[in-house]
Amino acid sequence: MSKTPVRLRVEVEREDDGRWIAEVPAVPGALAYGSTREAAITRAQALALRVLAERLERGEPARELDGLFEAA
Numbered sequence: 001m002s003k004t005p006v007r008l009r010v011e012v013e014r015e016d017d018g019r020w021i022a023e024v025p026a027v028p029g030a031l032a033y034g035s036t037r038e039a040a041i042t043r044a045q046a047l048a049l050r051v052l053a054e055r056l057e058r059g060e061p062a063r064e065l066d067g068l069f070e071a072a
Contacts (some may be wrong), residue, residue, distance in 0.1 A: 006068045008048060010041050024048040026064050 012022045020037045022044035024030035030048035034040030055062040
């Protein structure tokens, strides 16, 4: 059974001091700064994955991952 892949949006802004900030709104707490746009995005993505992995390990819901895995 094929399902639509999970898509988590990353929002990016440039701060007044020149730093970049990226956030994954669907994953509370997944917010990161970087000196470049790409660095901020990469850090926010990695943090979002860590948050979701910790939820799975603790047996908490991770609805953001619904449909990602399929047991065979």
